[in-house]
Amino acid sequence: MEVIKAYRLTKKKITKNPIVTAWFLILLFAGVRMTLFVIEVLADVEDLFIEPSRADILFALFFVLMAKASTETTEDTFNNQTLQYFFTSPVKNVHILLSRLFKVFWYNLLLVGVVMSIITMMVKLEGITLPTDHLFYPQLYSLMILAPITGFNISLFSKQESLILKILTLTVYGQILTAVWWILNSSSELSTQLMYTLLLTPISLIITLICTPLFKRAWVAGIKGKNSQILRFHRKKDFLPNFMPTCIRKVAQAEILRRIRNRQIPATVGVTAVLSIGLLFIFHQLGPDPDIGLDMGKYFYPALIAMTAYTVVVIHSVIPSLTLFSRDGKRLWALRTTSASPGSIVWGKGSSSLLFSPLTTIIVILPITIVLHYPTIFILFAVTATLTMYFLFTGIGVWMGIMFPNFDESTRGAPDVMIMYTSLMICLLSGGLFLALPTAILEIDRFLGLLACILAADAAAAVMFILFKHSAKKYEDMEINI
Numbered sequence: 399m400e401v402i403k404a405y406r407l408t409k410k411k412i413t414k415n416p417i418v419t420a421w422f423l424i425l426l427f428a429g430v431r432m433t434l435f436v437i438e439v440l441a442d443v444e445d446l447f448i449e450p451s452r453a454d455i456l457f458a459l460f461f462v463l464m465a466k467a468s469t470e471t472t473e474d475t476f477n478n479q480t481l482q483y484f485f486t487s488p489v490k491n492v493h494i495l496l497s498r499l500f501k502v503f504w505y506n507l508l509l510v511g512v513v514m515s516i517i518t519m520m521v522k523l524e525g526i527t528l529p530t531d532h533l534f535y536p537q538l539y540s541l542m543i544l545a546p547i548t549g550f551n552i553s554l555f556s557k558q559e560s561l562i563l564k565i566l567t568l569t570v571y572g573q574i575l576t577a578v579w580w581i582l583n584s585s586s587e588l589s590t591q592l593m594y595t596l597l598l599t600p601i602s603l604i605i606t607l608i609c610t611p612l613f614k615r616a617w618v619a620g621i622k623g624k625n626s627q628i629l630r631f632h633r634k635k636d637f638l639p640n641f642m643p644t645c646i647r648k649v650a651q652a653e654i655l656r657r658i659r660n661r662q663i664p665a666t667v668g669v670t671a672v673l674s675i676g677l678l679f680i681f682h683q684l685g686p687d688p689d690i691g692l693d694m695g696k697y698f699y700p701a702l703i704a705m706t707a708y709t710v711v712v713i714h715s716v717i718p719s720l721t722l723f724s725r726d727g728k729r730l731w732a733l734r735t736t737s738a739s740p741g742s743i744v745w746g747k748g749s750s751s752l753l754f755s756p757l758t759t760i761i762v763i764l765p766i767t768i769v770l771h772y773p774t775i776f777i778l779f780a781v782t783a784t785l786t787m788y789f790l791f792t793g794i795g796v797w798m799g800i801m802f803p804n805f806d807e808s809t810r811g812a813p814d815v816m817i818m819y820t821s822l823m824i825c826l827l828s829g830g831l832f833l834a835l836p837t838a839i840l841e842i843d844r845f846l847g848l849l850a851c852i853l854a855a856d857a858a859a860a861v862m863f864i865l866f867k868h869s870a871k872k873y874e875d876m877e878i879n880i
Contacts, residue, residue, distance in 0.1 A: 429823070430516045434526055452534070453582035460541040460578060463510070467502050467549025468556075474501070476557045476620030485614060495613045499606065503546040510542045533588040540595045541578070547602045548574055554609065557616035567609075574602060642749070645738040649746025650753065653722070663754070670710050670758050677706060677766040686770060699770060703763065703780060708829065710762050711787045715751045716825055719795025720817065722747040723873070724803035741870040748796045748866055755788040775844045779851050783833050786855040790832060791825045793862030798824075800869040832858055 475481070475498045484494045520526060555567035581594045638647045638654075657663045680702065738746075759781055767777045798821045832854045840847025 426512070426819070427516060430513060431520060434517065434520060434528075451583075452531075453579075456534075456538060456541060456582050457579055459538065460545050461575075463506055463542060463545035464549040464552070464575075467506050467546040468553045469549075470505075471498070471502055471550045471553035472557065472620070474498075476553065476617050478617075479621055481617055482621075485617070491614055492607065492610045495606070495610055499547065499550050502550050506546040507542065531588065533592055537588070537592050537595060540592060540599070544578070544595065544599045544602060547599065547606065551602060551606055551609070554606075554612060554616050557620050558612060559615065559619035563612075567612075571605065574598060638753070643742065645742035646746040646749060649738065649743055650749040653747055653750035654753065657718070657750070666713050667754075667758070667761070669713060670761050673706050673710060674762050674765050677702065677762075678769060681766065681769055699766070703766060704783070706762055707759075707780070707784045708787065708826065710758050711755075711784065711791050712822060712825065714754055714758050715788055715792045716795040716821055717818075719748065719751050719792055720799040720821060722751075722796060722799050724799065739870075740874040741867065744796065744800070744866050744870040744873060748792055748862075751792050751795070752788060755785060759784045759788075773844070775848050776840075779836070779840060779844075779848050782848065782851045782855050783836070786832055786851065786858045787825075787829050789855065789858035789862045790828055793858075793865035794825055794828065795821060797865040797869050800872050 481494070485491070521528065551571055552568065555571055556564060558564040558567065577598060578595065581591050584591065586594075638651055642650070654663070681699075684698075763777065763780045763784060767780060772780075798817060802817045804817075833851070836847055836850035836854050839850045
């Protein structure tokens with residue numbers, strides 16, 4: 399009972415706005431249907447240049463859900479200061495641990511259940527034939543049950559303050575991932591593989607219970623590390639250009655400093671560099687002219703660059719923009735009492751997401767396009783298209799962040815899954831609309847295509863200006879009653 403009570407007190411808030419919920423479901427249905435369409439098309443291609451095996455697909459799905467659970471555990475448990483009330487109460491540590499584990503477990507399985515229900519419904523109604531065997535889904539479900547527990551434990555061990563203990567526990571427990579990979583790629587019968595994967599779940603749960611004494615240590619280390627960033631970075635002089643208005647410059651600098659203290663900027667720049675290296679690795683493996691079938695080889699690298707650029711803009715702009723206001727929490731009233739106008743505050747916060755766009759654009763676009771020996775006009779087109787996404791996505795992110803803020807201190811203002819998914823899909827659709835025409839013109843005439851892309855960038859900047867202006871009005875009308 400204590401576990402259930404603790405879970406009810408700490409469960410995540412999900413937006414109850416019916417319009418947002420309906421839009422989220424529509425986008426979810428559309429995303430699932432597009433995925434099924436791609437699977438159908440690829441199933442009809444005889445010679446794919448990359449043919450993922452059954453084991454590769456299962457392990458990839460397991461790893462994604464495990465990483466999601468690990469990230470959620472780190473942010474929502476080990477960086478959550480409100481858990482101090484539980485640790486100072488008569489509730490046992492094992493009950494607190496199980497409540498947090500159950501929370502991660504429940505929301506991950508809920509997401510899997512909703513997606514699989516939609517897939518099942520579409521497969522039955524439309525008569526879609528998927529290239530799966532009779533034991534694919536039981537094994538998939540067994541891995542989906544194991545993944546949240548594995549992610550929780552990895553987060554638990556990675557938050558240990560002792561470096562030796564951290565390395566030792568992660569090395570030992572990391573063999574669970576090795577075991578999953580070995581089971582899926584073994585020559586055993588599918589039923590035997592299923593039995594082994596089912597056996598890993600109670601083993602992981604037993605390890606979690608045995609390591610209960612490490613739970614509070616991990617939380618203390620997480621909170622200590624979070625609070626130690628407060629006064630680490632300080633500069634008296636402005637480091638942004640003076641042509642920016644003073645209020646906007648001060649707010650933007652404060653946001654950048656906060657992201658530096660929380661190590662968000664080095665982390666995102668590192669991820670960007672990894673994505674760029676990944677593009678170069680794919681080029682090294684496949685060469686300049688990969689044969690992907692369907693006579694689509696010449697579009698492979700441009701599409702890959704576009705997808706990578708979208709991912710980078712989302713990481714650097716959309717996700718930070720969604721939390722620009724909500725993560726201030728009760729401190730948001732302080733900005734309202736200053737002489738800065740709401741418009742200056744919105745522009746300052748939004749500009750903090752735009753200032754790194756040239757750096758990230760150069761890291762992603764230039765290496766792969768130079769290696770591919772693309773013409774200068776195409777490189778300029780790719781850079782301009784990425785800047786178009788930055789303008790457009792930042793405006794959407796700031797607007798969504800001010801329209802649907804989450805002032806739950808336990809989540810540090812992180813948006814719920816509906817707002818996050820809706821924002822990403824809106825960005826994807828709007829980016830496609832803005833760049834579809836310039837891309838089509840580029841096929842006909844490169845110079846005109848570049849001019850059309852510059853025009854699209856101007857239009858995206860205008861949309862960002864309008865969204866910032868509307869966001870400032872909403873911010874001024876916001877009732878800070880938290």
